[in-house]
Amino acid sequence: MTQMFIGNPHFTIKDIAVNASCPSNIALIKYWGKYAHQMPANPSISFTLNHCKTNTKMIFKANAPFTVKTFLSGKEEVQFAEKIAKYFRNIEAYLPWILKGSFEIHTENTFPHSSGIASSASGFGAIAKCLVEIERQFTAQEQKAEEKDDIDYTLKKASFLARLGSGSACRSLYDGLVVWGKTPEVQGSSDLYAVPYPNEEIHPIFRDFNDWVLLIHEGQKSVSSTVGHGLMNTNPYAERRFQEARENFVPMKEILKSGDIERFITLVEHEALTLHAMMMMSAPAFILMKTGTLEVINKIWNFRKETGLPLFFTLDAGANVHLLFPSSVSDGSSIPEFIEKELLPHTQNGGVVKDVMKW
Ligand code: DP6
Numbered sequence: 001m002t003q004m005f006i007g008n009p010h011f012t013i014k015d016i017a018v019n020a021s022c023p024s025n026i027a028l029i030k031y032w033g034k035y036a037h038q039m040p041a042n043p044s045i046s047f048t049l050n051h052c053k054t055n056t057k058m059i060f061k062a063n064a065p066f067t068v069k070t071f072l073s074g075k076e077e078v079q080f081a082e083k084i085a086k087y088f089r090n091i092e093a094y095l096p097w098i099l100k101g102s103f104e105i106h107t108e109n110t111f112p113h114s115s116g117i118a119s120s121a122s123g124f125g126a127i128a129k130c131l132v133e134i135e136r137q138f139t140a141q142e143q144k145a146e147e148k149d150d151i152d153y154t155l156k157k158a159s160f161l162a163r164l165g166s167g168s169a170c171r172s173l174y175d176g177l178v179v180w181g182k183t184p185e186v187q188g189s190s191d192l193y194a195v196p197y198p199n200e201e202i203h204p205i206f207r208d209f210n211d212w213v214l215l216i217h218e219g220q221k222s223v224s225s226t227v228g229h230g231l232m233n234t235n236p237y238a239e240r241r242f243q244e245a246r247e248n249f250v251p252m253k254e255i256l257k258s259g260d261i262e263r264f265i266t267l268v269e270h271e272a273l274t275l276h277a278m279m280m281m282s283a284p285a286f287i288l289m290k291t292g293t294l295e296v297i298n299k300i301w302n303f304r305k306e307t308g309l310p311l312f313f314t315l316d317a318g319a320n321v322h323l324l325f326p327s328s329v330s331d332g333s334s335i336p337e338f339i340e341k342e343l344l345p346h347t348q349n350g351g352v353v354k355d356v357m358k359w
Helices: 078-090 119-139 151-165 167-173 225-234 238-258 261-280 291-307 335-346
Strands: 016-029 044-062 068-072 101-109 177-180 194-196 208-214 312-315 321-326 352-358
Touching: 016 119, 016 167, 016 238, 016 261, 016 312, 044 119, 044 167, 044 208, 044 238, 068 078, 078 101, 078 151, 101 119, 119 151, 119 167, 151 167, 167 177, 167 194, 208 335, 225 238, 225 261, 238 261, 261 312, 291 312, 291 321, 291 335, 321 335
Parallel strands: 068 101
Antiparallel strands: 016 044, 044 101, 044 177, 044 352, 177 194, 208 321, 208 352, 312 321
């Protein structure tokens, strides 16, 4: 039990409806492997996206039997409701009022449902935001003034709760560059929640970055992240990988400060390929990349060799390719045209989601 987030036992419940919106994020140093209670095996760092978001409305009926109904774009999702009910039961110690009423949760993603863009990060982020807002309203009378206004604490608690739903979700609570997992390289970092990367340590080139997601394969992936994380428990390379991710924070910190884009590219692409290498070295092995993923990677490498332009990629636990390039070089460059002409044909349905990390 994490003492600092134990819920205030003095609360007054009432019927309430709250709304929250939370963006998705894309990891640069990846979280892949975890221990009990959603503790990460290594620290990770991500960019929070600006456009790919989940908007959630949560309706709580006080004193009704505990039930959860969920709706995605107006359509009832029974399986998701079961998952959320289980999650709510798990976090009761932190929100002691949570089982004392019924929930109706309506969510909508701003990105296409079938896109394969992870909705669990933005989804659990938005749910956690709704929950801390309800808690704030239920305990407003009982709290001391300084506690009530402690935005830092509220965000931290939302990040903590989001983590218990889905690990990467805890990073979505903050804008820009966000770290989850304890590392000596980032002061205040924790395995329990995410923290924003210190602004004064970030070169301006990283403050306006494009992330165009090429939808190579739409629809369900063959192995879920949860199963993938679990396979790290028996992966003979896991310990070395966790150590490498920890070590990668040292160059990452230097790069973020200096703005050395060449080193950034090398590190970020290495992290993406290592994630997928871990999948291939799991038992049983699995491959989430598709032919299109590999074609795109090779074309990006050739394009960089020919033009010297900083277009590079990262990958999630899926086939889609996140195309990364700083906004400062893309305007008027051949990057957008290259993507349109050369890379888009490798997508299943010509799909690309154009997002940006700007804050
Ligand atoms: C490859 O956060 O989706 O995107 O904690 O089981 O919900 P659970 O897994 P999830 O894993 C994301 C893994 C990743 C890398 C990352 O975001 O760091």
